[in-house]
Amino acid sequence: MSTTAPPTTTGTAACNRSAPAGLLTITQPPQTTIAFFKIAPSQPISFAWNFSYVLSTPASLTVSAICENGNTYPVGPTDGKIPGTATNVVTTRTVPLAQATYTLEIFDERGPGSARAPGLLQPNNALRFALYTPQSYTPIASGWQCTTCKSGALPTAHPAFFCICLTIFVMFASGFAILRNAAR
Secondary structure: OOOOOOOOEEOOOOOOOOOOEEEEEEEEOOOOOEEEEEOOOOOOOEEEEEEEOOOEEOOEEEEEEEEOOOOEEEOOOOOOEEEOOOOEEEOOOOOOOOOOEEEEEEEEOOOOOOOOOEOOEOOEEEEEEEEEOOOOOOOHHHOOOOOOOOOOOOOOOOHHHHHHHHHHHHHHHHHHHHHHHHHO
8 A cells, every 4th residue: 555645634633714625536447437357366456546635634544345236345455444645455355246336435534424624535436346257268169159149030230220221212212303303
């Protein structure tokens, strides 16, 4: 874990009332997409972030993965609690996470629903990630079968292809009608 962070004071010291609330922005993986991670014992998952506008360093951070079914799992080596100056965490395999979609939640000692306050860290739950189990490789020669193909059925075209063909037909038919009327 990295222990560098921009805040200079510790605890919930009084901050300038006009200061913005402190932000935590997840940088690894980017919080603008859903990240996919393979479930494998040799591949730990790393999360990293940076702080902005935090004027009072949190005493600790809690990092949790909230499953789509509502279950919450701690993330990191110490049941999800890490120093308030940490800027990353690496998952451990002590809590087996299942193949599902999760929301990463990071908050300070004030809790996940803490009120916005000038200079104090605002909880972050903007990152969604999914875990998957890779399928084993099956060579085509060993009798691999397409599970989504319909055997013996006619191939189906995309609806856009049908629309394009219909548009071209209407253009030619209209052009033919205009030329026929102009020849009269």
